[in-house]
Amino acid sequence: MQAYFFDISAFMILLCLIYAFFLEKMHKIVENGVVLSSMICVLMASTLGVISYTKAFSAPQYRMLFSVTVNMLTALGIALMVIFVYRISVYNVGLLRYMVFVIIPCVVDIVFCIASSLSGSLTLLRVGYAGDLFMLMTGINILIIYKKNSSLERTLMLLIMFVIASVMTVVEMMHPEFEVQRFALALLIAEEFFCLKNPDEQYEPETGLLGMDNFRESMKRRFFYLEKHKDVSLYVVALAIHGAETFMKLLGDTNEIKLRENVIDELVRIANGTPIYRMSKGVYAFVMQEEGRNEAIRIQDSLNERFKSVFGKDAYEMEIHATTCCIELPEMADSFQALVDLVYMAAREGRMKSKAVIDVKKLDREHDRYVREVDEKVRNAVSAGNLEVYYQPIFSLKEKKFVSAEALIRLHDGDGFIPPDVFIPIAESNGSIIEIDEFVMQQVCRMISDRKIETLGLRYIEINLSVPDMIQEDLPDKLMRYVDIYHIHPSQINIEITETSADTFTGMVEENVRKLSRLGFNFTLDDFGTGYSSLSRIIMMPFDIIKMDKTLVQPPYSLEKERERRNAMTLLESSADMIHRVGSKTVAEGVETEEQLNKLKELDAEFIQGFYFARPMPESEFINVVKAKNKR
Structure with a gap:
C-alpha cells in the first residue's frame, strides 16, 4: 500500500x-x-x-x-x-x-x-x-x-x-x-x-529568441570548455542593426511588430538551427557548435546578402543597414566580457564607417574609446545644454543677396566642437537624434519669430530632418505645433531630406512629404549626387530645390589629372541641367573659390552656399552678417 x-x-x-x-x-x-x-x-x-x-x-x-x-x-x-x-x-x-x-x-x-x-x-x-x-x-x-x-x-x-x-x-x-x-x-x-x-524569461516574448542572460550562461560554459581544450576553437557571428533603437520605436506598435517579426523570421531562417541570442536592441549573436568555422562563414555571408534587400512592405518597406563580424574564440576573446566588448566595438565601427563587414582583428580600440565617450555626450547633449544652432547663409545669384540659410547643429565638447559627421551618426543610432532635431526645430522657429527674418530679406530657414524624423507619423503635427507657438508661416521652414534617407524609407517619407507640402512647408533634396535615387523619385516628390553636393562642385577644380577633371565637369554640367529640366532650382554647396562661382553662374545655378560667401556661424553673428550684406 x-x-x-x-x-x-x-x-x-x-x-x-x-x-x-x-x-x-x-x-x-x-x-x-x-x-x-x-x-x-x-x-x-x-x-x-x-x-x-x-x-x-x-x-x-x-x-x-x-x-x-x-x-x-x-x-x-x-x-x-x-x-x-x-x-x-x-x-x-x-x-x-x-x-x-x-x-x-x-x-x-x-x-x-x-x-x-x-x-x-x-x-x-x-x-x-x-x-x-x-x-x-x-x-x-x-x-x-x-x-x-x-x-x-x-x-x-x-x-x-x-x-x-x-x-x-x-x-x-x-x-x-x-x-x-x-x-x-x-x-x-x-x-x-x-x-x-520560465520560458518567458528564457525565450523573450518580444522576439522569441534567447536573451542576454542565456547568452551569458551559455558562453560561460563554452569558455570553461575552451580552458580545458586548448586545441579547440569556437565561433560567434554577431549582427548589429544600425539605428535599431531609433526606428523600431517610431513605427507605431503594429508596424514595429510586423517589421520586427519580418527581421526575426529572416534571422531564424538563416540560422537554420544555430542558436541565436539577442544581446540588446538590434544586436544578435549566432553561436556555433564546436569548431563550426564553415557554418559561421555561411551565416555571415547569408546575413550580408539579406541585408542588401528591403524589409517590411507598403509604406513601411525600408532598407535596414547592418554590420556583421565573425569572432573566433578564444583567439579573439578569452572571456565573456571580452566577447561582448568586441561585439559592440565592431557594431560602433560599422555604424560610424557604414561598413557591412568588420574585421575585428583590425579594430582601433583607442578610436572606439573616443566613440563611446561621444555616445555618452550625445545622449546628454540637450539636458546638458551643449547644443547650439549655427546658420550658414545662402546667396542668390539673381538677387545678389542672402535669401535664406541652413540651420546646422553643433555639439560643444569642453575643448571645442565634436564634428557633425562624428556625433550625428551616433545620435541616429542611439535614438537621441529625435530629441536633438526637436531642439533644432524649436530654436529655428523661435529665431524666425524673434528676428523677424522677413525684414532681413530672408524668405526661409532650412532644417535637416533625419531618417527617424521622417518616419514619424506625428511629424506634421509636431512641426505645426512649433509653427503655431511662434506664430510663423510654414513656408518660412524649408525641410531638407538627404537623398539616402529618401531611399531608405520610401513609403513613409513620401507620405510625410506630401502631408507637409499640403500644409505649406517647402522641401529641398540635400546631398544630390551622393545617393542612388532614381530620377523617377526626384520627379515624384515635391522638391522645390535640389542641392548639388560639394562632391559634384569641387572635383572639377581639385583633381590632378586632366581627364578626371573633364569627366567631373561633365557630371556637374549634366546634374545642373537635369535639375532645371525637372523644374527645380539649384543650390550649389561647397563653393569656396571664384573659379567655382563663375562656372556655376554659367550653369544658371540659382543659389550658392559655401565658404566663399560665409561659413556657418552663431545666431547673433549670422544676423549681423545678413544685415550688412543685404543693405548693400
Missing part, C-alpha cells in the same frame, strides 16, 4: 509537470527535450507501478514483466536526468566523455533487473539498484566539480534533490518492498523543471 501511494504521488507530480511543460510551450525548445524525456520515462514507470498492484495484473508473469519494464524506464529516466545536469553545467561538446558514466551503469541496471526478475534473486536486483545509485552519484559529482558554472541556488537545490534520490534508492535497494525511488525521482525532475526557468 505504501508503494502504491508513492507511485500515485509520483504519477500526479509528473503529470502536472508535463502539462505545465506543454502549457508553457517549453516542448518547443530543443534543449528541454532531455527533461521531457526523463519525465515521460519515470511517468510511465510510475504508471506501470500503479497498474501492477491491480488484481487484473497480479499474476506472476505480469508482475515480472512490469518489474522489468519499470526498472528499465527508471534507469533511462535517471540517465536522462544526469545528462541534463551535465548539459546545464558544462558546455555540451565533450558529452560523450561523460556518457560512459551514464550508459554503462544504465545498461548494467537493466541487465541485472531482467536477470533478477527471471531468477527471483534479490542480490541481482540490488546490483541493478547499484547502477541507479552510481548514475545519481555521477550527477552529484558533476554538480560539485562544475559548481562555478551555475548559480549557487541552482547547484544547491539540485544537489539536495540528487542526495535525496540517492538515499531513497539505497532504502529501496535494502528494502525492495519500500518502492520510494520513483517518488524521489519525480521530485528531482520537478527541480530540474524549475531549473529550466
Whole structure:
C-alpha cells in the first residue's frame, strides 16, 4: 500500500509537470527535450507501478514483466536526468566523455533487473539498484566539480534533490518492498523543471529568441570548455542593426511588430538551427557548435546578402543597414566580457564607417574609446545644454543677396566642437537624434519669430530632418505645433531630406512629404549626387530645390589629372541641367573659390552656399552678417 501511494504521488507530480511543460510551450525548445524525456520515462514507470498492484495484473508473469519494464524506464529516466545536469553545467561538446558514466551503469541496471526478475534473486536486483545509485552519484559529482558554472541556488537545490534520490534508492535497494525511488525521482525532475526557468524569461516574448542572460550562461560554459581544450576553437557571428533603437520605436506598435517579426523570421531562417541570442536592441549573436568555422562563414555571408534587400512592405518597406563580424574564440576573446566588448566595438565601427563587414582583428580600440565617450555626450547633449544652432547663409545669384540659410547643429565638447559627421551618426543610432532635431526645430522657429527674418530679406530657414524624423507619423503635427507657438508661416521652414534617407524609407517619407507640402512647408533634396535615387523619385516628390553636393562642385577644380577633371565637369554640367529640366532650382554647396562661382553662374545655378560667401556661424553673428550684406 505504501508503494502504491508513492507511485500515485509520483504519477500526479509528473503529470502536472508535463502539462505545465506543454502549457508553457517549453516542448518547443530543443534543449528541454532531455527533461521531457526523463519525465515521460519515470511517468510511465510510475504508471506501470500503479497498474501492477491491480488484481487484473497480479499474476506472476505480469508482475515480472512490469518489474522489468519499470526498472528499465527508471534507469533511462535517471540517465536522462544526469545528462541534463551535465548539459546545464558544462558546455555540451565533450558529452560523450561523460556518457560512459551514464550508459554503462544504465545498461548494467537493466541487465541485472531482467536477470533478477527471471531468477527471483534479490542480490541481482540490488546490483541493478547499484547502477541507479552510481548514475545519481555521477550527477552529484558533476554538480560539485562544475559548481562555478551555475548559480549557487541552482547547484544547491539540485544537489539536495540528487542526495535525496540517492538515499531513497539505497532504502529501496535494502528494502525492495519500500518502492520510494520513483517518488524521489519525480521530485528531482520537478527541480530540474524549475531549473529550466520560465520560458518567458528564457525565450523573450518580444522576439522569441534567447536573451542576454542565456547568452551569458551559455558562453560561460563554452569558455570553461575552451580552458580545458586548448586545441579547440569556437565561433560567434554577431549582427548589429544600425539605428535599431531609433526606428523600431517610431513605427507605431503594429508596424514595429510586423517589421520586427519580418527581421526575426529572416534571422531564424538563416540560422537554420544555430542558436541565436539577442544581446540588446538590434544586436544578435549566432553561436556555433564546436569548431563550426564553415557554418559561421555561411551565416555571415547569408546575413550580408539579406541585408542588401528591403524589409517590411507598403509604406513601411525600408532598407535596414547592418554590420556583421565573425569572432573566433578564444583567439579573439578569452572571456565573456571580452566577447561582448568586441561585439559592440565592431557594431560602433560599422555604424560610424557604414561598413557591412568588420574585421575585428583590425579594430582601433583607442578610436572606439573616443566613440563611446561621444555616445555618452550625445545622449546628454540637450539636458546638458551643449547644443547650439549655427546658420550658414545662402546667396542668390539673381538677387545678389542672402535669401535664406541652413540651420546646422553643433555639439560643444569642453575643448571645442565634436564634428557633425562624428556625433550625428551616433545620435541616429542611439535614438537621441529625435530629441536633438526637436531642439533644432524649436530654436529655428523661435529665431524666425524673434528676428523677424522677413525684414532681413530672408524668405526661409532650412532644417535637416533625419531618417527617424521622417518616419514619424506625428511629424506634421509636431512641426505645426512649433509653427503655431511662434506664430510663423510654414513656408518660412524649408525641410531638407538627404537623398539616402529618401531611399531608405520610401513609403513613409513620401507620405510625410506630401502631408507637409499640403500644409505649406517647402522641401529641398540635400546631398544630390551622393545617393542612388532614381530620377523617377526626384520627379515624384515635391522638391522645390535640389542641392548639388560639394562632391559634384569641387572635383572639377581639385583633381590632378586632366581627364578626371573633364569627366567631373561633365557630371556637374549634366546634374545642373537635369535639375532645371525637372523644374527645380539649384543650390550649389561647397563653393569656396571664384573659379567655382563663375562656372556655376554659367550653369544658371540659382543659389550658392559655401565658404566663399560665409561659413556657418552663431545666431547673433549670422544676423549681423545678413544685415550688412543685404543693405548693400
